[in-house]
Amino acid sequence: MKDLKSQVSRSTTPGKGGLTPEIQSRIGHQLRAMYDDVVRQGVPDRFAELIKKLDAQGAAPQVENDAGSNDNNNGRD
Amino acid sequence: MPLTDSLRNDILAAVPSLRAFAISLSGNADRADDLVQETLLRALANIDSFQPGSNLPAWLFTILRNLFRSDYRKRRREVEDAEGNYAKTLKTQPSQNAHLEFEEFRTALEKLPQDQREALILVGASGFSYEDAASICGCAVGTIKSRVNRARSKLAALLYVDGAEDFGPDETVRAVIGGSGG
Numbered sequence: 001m002k003d004l005k006s007q008v009s010r011s012t013t014p015g016k017g018g019l020t021p022e023i024q025s026r027i028g029h030q031l032r033a034m035y036d037d038v039v040r041q042g043v044p045d046r047f048a049e050l051i052k053k054l055d056a057q058g059a060a061p062q063v064e065n066d067a068g069s070n071d072n073n074n075g076r077d
Numbered sequence: 078m079p080l081t082d083s084l085r086n087d088i089l090a091a092v093p094s095l096r097a098f099a100i101s102l103s104g105n106a107d108r109a110d111d112l113v114q115e116t117l118l119r120a121l122a123n124i125d126s127f128q129p130g131s132n133l134p135a136w137l138f139t140i141l142r143n144l145f146r147s148d149y150r151k152r153r154r155e156v157e158d159a160e161g162n163y164a165k166t167l168k169t170q171p172s173q174n175a176h177l178e179f180e181e182f183r184t185a186l187e188k189l190p191q192d193q194r195e196a197l198i199l200v201g202a203s204g205f206s207y208e209d210a211a212s213i214c215g216c217a218v219g220t221i222k223s224r225v226n227r228a229r230s231k232l233a234a235l236l237y238v239d240g241a242e243d244f245g246p247d248e249t250v251r252a253v254i255g256g257s258g259g
Contacts (some may be wrong), residue, residue: 035202
């Protein structure tokens with residue numbers, strides 16, 4: 001997960017792919033900007049609650065039928 | 078193994094990147110969140126097969142990537158119907174002046190072959206090593222490297238056309254530039 005910059009620059013052999021370092025870095029910058037825009041949104045409640053709920057169930061393997069049945073956990077913590 | 082607090086926290090901590098990966102792959106925020114949800118369900122149902130100490134994000138990304146690919150085959154036709162609408166479904170709101178550039182970039186990314194797109198995202202945005210990306214995609218490290226390089230060349234050709242002649246004749250690039258839909 002680290003070392004992104006050195007990875008990217010190591011992989012660029014200018015001339016081979018015809019990419020200038022400037023274009024490489026523009027692509028990298030835009031790619032990360034797009035990606036980080038989503039990452040910055042954090043963890044939506046939906047997923048925090050899902051994990052909490054599954055955790056409480058002991059991670060029971062009820063994978064198939066999860067849709068639509070429990071938007072609210074009425075009467076439960 | 079049981080779901081320890083620390084494992085649960087690590088899974089939660091991976092959710093933002095999983096969403097970003099899913100949106101980059103699918104181009105659709107709603108579908109991306111469904112993918113993330115299914116990934117979490119699978120991960121927790123199969124938590125026994127996770128080896129403590131190994132790379133949790135890579136494990137989760139592998140699940141999501143496999144779900145996306147099996148789903149993708151089924152949904153191919155629907156996706157074609159919805160072509161061009163994906164950007165409108167994105168919930169992310171980049172700042173106004175960056176918006177156009179974002180759109181352009183997303184559109185170009187969407188035009189890459191799926192293999193190349195996922196390799197580029199994993200290495201260039203998620204920050205995985207080539208080795209981890211190869212293990213997530215179930216292919217050789219050299220294959221990942223070559224996909225990433227080809228993805229970059231195509232993006233460059235699509236986005237910065239003035240330099241495109243330098244890339245040499247590449248049928249796929251030309252097909253993409255020509256907007257050939259098959």
